Each structure stands twice: as structure tokens, then as C-alpha cells.
Amino acid sequence: MSTSPGAPVLELPAVESAGPRRMILNMGPQHPATHGVLRLIVELDGEVIVSVQPEIGYLHTGIEKTCEAKFYQQVVPLTDRINYLDPLSNNLCYCLAVERLLGLEIPDRAQWIRVLLTELSRLNSHLIWLGTHAMDIGALTVFLYTFREREEILRLFEAVAGQRMMTSYFRIGGLSMEPPLDWLDRVQHFITTFPEKIDEYSNLLTGNPIFMNRLKGVGYLSAADAIAFGVTGPPLRASGVDIDLRRDMPYSSYEKFQFNVPTSTVGDTWARYVVRLVEMRESTKIVQQALDGMPAGPVKANAPKIVLPDREKMKTEMEALIHHFKIVTEGFNVPAGEVYQGIECGHGQMGYYVVSDGTSKPYRVHMRYPSFTTLQAIETMCKGRLIADLVAVIGSIDIVLGEIDR
Amino acid sequence: MTSQPPTLTGKQAVLEGLPDHPAIKALEAWNSQAFTDARFDFGELTLTIAATEIVAACITVQKAGYNFFEDMTAVDWFPATPRFQLSYHILSHAFKERIRLRVMLDEADPTVDSITPVWPGANYYEREVFDLFGIHFGGHPDLRRIMLPDDWQGHPLRKDYPVEGYR
Numbered sequence: 001m002s003t004s005p006g007a008p009v010l011e012l013p014a015v016e017s018a019g020p021r022r023m024i025l026n027m028g029p030q031h032p033a034t035h036g037v038l039r040l041i042v043e044l045d046g047e048v049i050v051s052v053q054p055e056i057g058y059l060h061t062g063i064e065k066t067c068e069a070k071f072y073q074q075v076v077p078l079t080d081r082i083n084y085l086d087p088l089s090n091n092l093c094y095c096l097a098v099e100r101l102l103g104l105e106i107p108d109r110a111q112w113i114r115v116l117l118t119e120l121s122r123l124n125s126h127l128i129w130l131g132t133h134a135m136d137i138g139a140l141t142v143f144l145y146t147f148r149e150r151e152e153i154l155r156l157f158e159a160v161a162g163q164r165m166m167t168s169y170f171r172i173g174g175l176s177m178e179p180p181l182d183w184l185d186r187v188q189h190f191i192t193t194f195p196e197k198i199d200e201y202s203n204l205l206t207g208n209p210i211f212m213n214r215l216k217g218v219g220y221l222s223a224a225d226a227i228a229f230g231v232t233g234p235p236l237r238a239s240g241v242d243i244d245l246r247r248d249m250p251y252s253s254y255e256k257f258q259f260n261v262p263t264s265t266v267g268d269t270w271a272r273y274v275v276r277l278v279e280m281r282e283s284t285k286i287v288q289q290a291l292d293g294m295p296a297g298p299v300k301a302n303a304p305k306i307v308l309p310d311r312e313k314m315k316t317e318m319e320a321l322i323h324h325f326k327i328v329t330e331g332f333n334v335p336a337g338e339v340y341q342g343i344e345c346g347h348g349q350m351g352y353y354v355v356s357d358g359t360s361k362p363y364r365v366h367m368r369y370p371s372f373t374t375l376q377a378i379e380t381m382c383k384g385r386l387i388a389d390l391v392a393v394i395g396s397i398d399i400v401l402g403e404i405d406r
Numbered sequence: 407m408t409s410q411p412p413t414l415t416g417k418q419a420v421l422e423g424l425p426d427h428p429a430i431k432a433l434e435a436w437n438s439q440a441f442t443d444a445r446f447d448f449g450e451l452t453l454t455i456a457a458t459e460i461v462a463a464c465i466t467v468q469k470a471g472y473n474f475f476e477d478m479t480a481v482d483w484f485p486a487t488p489r490f491q492l493s494y495h496i497l498s499h500a501f502k503e504r505i506r507l508r509v510m511l512d513e514a515d516p517t518v519d520s521i522t523p524v525w526p527g528a529n530y531y532e533r534e535v536f537d538l539f540g541i542h543f544g545g546h547p548d549l550r551r552i553m554l555p556d557d558w559q560g561h562p563l564r565k566d567y568p569v570e571g572y573r
Contacts (some may be wrong), residue, residue, distance in 0.1 A: 064538075065562050069569040101449050227499075230527025240472045241499065287526050340506065341447045341494050342476065353476050353493065356505040368477035368495075373527055405553065 014359045029058050036401030047386050052281035052379040059405035068367035071331030080166040083403040085128050088121035089345035091170035097352040101334050108295040110174040111253040116290040119283040124153045125346030126280050133395035142204050173307035174300035191287045192340040205385050215270040219381040219393035229377040232370045233348025238262045238271035257286050269396035306332045331360030345397050369403035413447040429505050432470035434514035452506045457518050464524045472496040475525035480539045484565040489513040519545040538563040
């Protein structure tokens with residue numbers, strides 16, 4: 001089988017005539033290719049997919065309800081658990097939303113470290129996507145390579161936050177603390193060597209005929225369908241819609257960074273692969289710019305009633321001790337209002353809708369996560385294709401069940 | 407250090423403050439009666455629409471350039487009336503801007519038309535609100551519980567549903 005690059009194969013078999021030969025296949029919830037507990041009820045005519053019905057909710061833990069019973073600052077660790085592959089984007093989105101309600105101004109250094117870490121977090125997310133996606137297709141080796149670099153990133157997270165995955169490093173009003181002294185050098189070392197690692201992955205996959213044949217022309221999604229279904233992030237850009245909130249609606253100083261937004265007009269799984277691979281290179285550039293222009297100064301906003309004082313101050317100053325006690329026991333009141341903060345995370349557009357009634361606990365926190373929306377387009381992408389393509393499509397939309405079920 | 411963008415409260419103030427806003431112009435030309443209230447705070451525009459007219463309002467803003475359905479959810483203002491607030495967040499790829507359409511629903515009959523004919527992507531969001539708030543969406547193609555089991559009693563995100571312990 002040969003495919004010309006860029007031309008989606010769309011000769012759909014005639015499924016209407018199938019009739020009684022159809023079979024219902026239950027895929028998941030425990031299936032290695034579903035990346036979690038996703039259940040797909042697939043209707044098949046031979047090997048051809050007639051319909052796909054996702055059943056979700058197996059990981060539902062009611063995080064939105066739990067948020068309503070916590071103080072604002074106690075919600076931050078809950079956000080990590082939603083998209084556990086891109087933890088710092090969750091933290092960032094929630095903190096930005098609450099900071100807008102409070103009207104807090106975040107110091108430059110905190111904003112730049114936020115950008116740096118969110119990009120590392122995006123790399124983390126993309127590395128896991130690449131490893132597992134390739135593994136689903138049958139290219140097992142890449143997984144070992146991507147997890148080698150992911151380990152480096154997790155060590156960098158551990159150095160700043162004390163946690164590898166559930167970082168909770170961004171706090172309302174800035175960062176939880178200043179990064180360790182040699183940390184920026186360690187990031188520099190990682191980011192200098194990283195582009196050649198991307199070349200390595202690319203060498204393993206981009207020219208690989210098996211990988212290409214499994215992806216090219218598979219899971220085609222048109223730009224109109226992508227917009228109708230609310231698809232965001234790399235799948236949307238791979239369908240030719242040039243939108244990236246980092247560039248178009250900048251937050252946390254992204255307007256000060258120069259980067260390209262890769263797009264493709266092909267709209268198949270191969271295009272999504274290429275877009276994400278280029279995005280990794282662009283993220284590397286952003287991290288480099290953040291390191292080069294890292295401003296000096298505090299990493300917490302000057303708001304003693306909202307931001308916890310430094311340990312040293314808390315132990316020596318009466319005022320700081322009182323503020324610390326009040327924040328920990330009573331929280332802080334947030335002005336009444338509602339805010340929707342959208343950011344571009346590794347999977348697409350993430351959004352936090354925070355409603356405050358003026359008390360110290362959020363009245364309502366709603367999270368918009370990209371995988372939840374993108375999952376709706378799966379039937380459009382798979383209909384009339386072989387069941388083996390379903391695995392490629394699930395991989396290419398980069399699904400995380402934690403963020404679907406919340 | 408604090409800084410807040412200016413706040414405009416009430417439809418009249420928003421109409422005067424943002425006279426050239428494409429969504430406001432389109433909604434005002436479409437049906438001034440159904441476009442009941444407006445508010446601009448925290449840099450976000452909230453436009454309140456009569457519950458019966460939400461689908462037509464969505465078509466209107468879609469034509470005005472707000473082409474991308476981003477998010478939809480509900481807020482329970484129990485025990486206030488009207489009890490439920492629906493918030494639709496619509497993004498414009500052309501203007502790089504977001505608006506919020508707001509619909510208020512009474513507790514007695516929490517039913518509103520589904521916007522899935524306009525944006526099929528609203529399907530899961532409406533199912534989620536149906537599941538967790540018990541709000542019905544007329545004309546929805548597949549209105550079932552999405553997060554919880556089908557035999558679950560109650561709607562957890564309502565304010566009269568306890569956070570922990572037995573119901």
C-alpha cells in the first residue's frame with residue numbers, strides 16, 4: 001500500500017448494505033490502547049467501523065464538587081490530578097483565573113518561570129503522547145527513548161516542587177518558592193541537548209514505512225468538522241485552523257516570546273503527529289528565551305493577605321505570623337464575580353470557569369478540558385475505516401481519561 | 407498591587423460602553439426583547455438571553471463571527487430564584503475574543519433547548535449538565551447520564567446535594 005503524502009485516503013467502503021452481518025464489539029474499559037479507562041462500543045461490519053460510541057465516567061471523582069468545599073488555595077493540588085500528564089498547565093489555568101478575580105499582579109520572574117515550566121510540562125505531555133502513540137502502532141522502541149527524556153523533566157519538576165507529577169508549584173499570587181540555585185543551569189543543560197533527541201525520535205518514526213502507512217490518510221477530520229465538534233489544540237491545527245491561545249489571547253507574558261505555531265491542512269493522524277513534533281521544537285525555543293531573559297525579583301505577589309509569607313518572615317515577624325495563621329485557617333475572600341480563563345495546554349484549550357460569591361471558598365469551579373470535547377469527533381474520524389485505525393486515532397487525539405472524567 | 411478592568415453593569419451601560427461590539431450589535435438587531443441583560447467585568451462580556459431563545463441567539467452570534475463553542479456549564483444559585491444559571495462560552499477565531507451567553511432557569515421547570523444543532527460539540531457538555539444538575543435539554547440527540555451510572559439518584563453538583571457522607 002502506498003500513500004502520497006498529504007492526500008487523505010477517503011474511499012469509504014459501502015457500509016449501508018451490510019445489514020445483519022454487523023457485530024457489536026466492546027473495547028475497554030481495560031484496554032491497553034485506550035490510555036486509561038475508556039470504553040468504546042464499536043459497531044462493526046467485518047473489520048469496518050460503522051459507529052463508535054464512547055462510554056466515559058469510570059474515573060469520575062467529582063472534583064468540581066470537591067472544589068466547592070475547599071479554600072481557594074486548597075483547590076490547586078486538586079487540579080494536578082485532572083490532567084496528570086501536564087500538571088503545571090492545570091495549576092497555571094486555575095491560578096490565572098483566581099488571580100484575575102482578585103486583581104493580583106504577578107511579578108515578572110514568577111510569570112517567566114511559569115512560562116518556562118508550562119512549556120516543560122507541554123514537552124512532558126507530548127513525550128508521553130509520542131511514546132504511547134508509537135507503541136500502539138507497534139513501534140515499541142520510541143517509548144523507551146521518550147521516557148528517558150521525560151524522566152529528566154520529572155527530575156526538574158521534583159527539584160522545584162518536591163513532587164515529580166503532582167507538582168502544585170504554582171500558587172495563587174505566584175510560585176510556592178524560588179527554584180533551587182542551580183536549577184536554571186540544569187534546565188539549560190536539558191534544553192541544549194533536547195533538540196537532538198527530537199531528531200532521534202524523528203529518525204525512528206518519520207521515515208518508517210510501517211508507521212507512515214498506519215497514519216497517513218487515517219482519521220481524517222475537516223476544519224469545519226473540527227470547529228463544529230469543538231476540537232482544539234494540535235488536532236485543530238492539523239486540520240488547518242491556525243489558532244493557538246498562547247499567541248492569539250496571550251496570558252502570563254506569552255506575548256513577550258517569539259515562536260511559530262505549526263499548522264497543517266491535511267487533517268489526518270500523520271498531520272497531528274507532524275504538528276506535535278514541530279510543537280516540541282517550538283517549546284524548546286520558548287524555554288530557551290525564558291532562560292535567556294529571566295528577570296530577577298520576587299516570585300510572589302506583594303499581597304500579604306493572600307500569599308503565604310516566607311518561612312523566615314513567618315518565624316520572626318508578628319504580622320507575617322498573623323497573616324500566615326489567617327490564610328491557613330480561614331483562607332482569603334475573593335470578590336464576587338465570574339471569570340473564564342482559557343489557556344493552551346499540551347492537548348488543546350483548557351479553561352477554568354470560576355464563580356465567586358465573595359467568600360473564601362469557590363462557589364463553582366468548572367473545568368473545560370480538551371480531550372472531553374475532542375472525544376466527540378472520534379466517530380467522524382473512524383467511520384468507514386478499519387478497526388485497526390481506531391487505535392491510531394485514539395493515540396492521535398492524545399487522550400487523558402483523568403481530564404475527561406474529572 | 408491590584409488592577410481591575412472597568413466594570414459595566416446593566417444592558418444600557420454596556421450598549422453605551424461598547425457600541426461597536428459585533429456580538430452586542432448582532433443580538434440587539436436580532437431580538438432586543440430576548441437580549442435581556444448585559445455585564446462587562448473582569449474583561450469579560452456576559453450577555454443574558456431569554457431561556458426560550460438560546461438556540462436563535464447562538465445562531466445569531468455564530469453569524470456575527472463567534473464561531474467556536476468552547477464551554478458550557480451551569481451554576482446552582484440555590485435557594486435564590488431563578489435557581490439555575492447556564493453559561494455558554496463562545497470564542498471567536500476571527501476577533502480572538504470570548505463572550506459568555508447566560509441563561510437563567512427556574513427550579514420548577516429546568517428545561518432549555520439544546521444547542522447541538524448549532525454546535526454538535528455541545529453534546530457532551532449538555533449531557534454533563536443533565537447528569538450533574540438535572541437540567542433537561544429539549545431536542546438533544548442522546549440525553550443520558552454521562553459521568554454517573556444510569557441508576558444514580560440525584561444530581562451531585564446541585565447545592566442541596568452534600569459534598570460527603572450519606573445522602
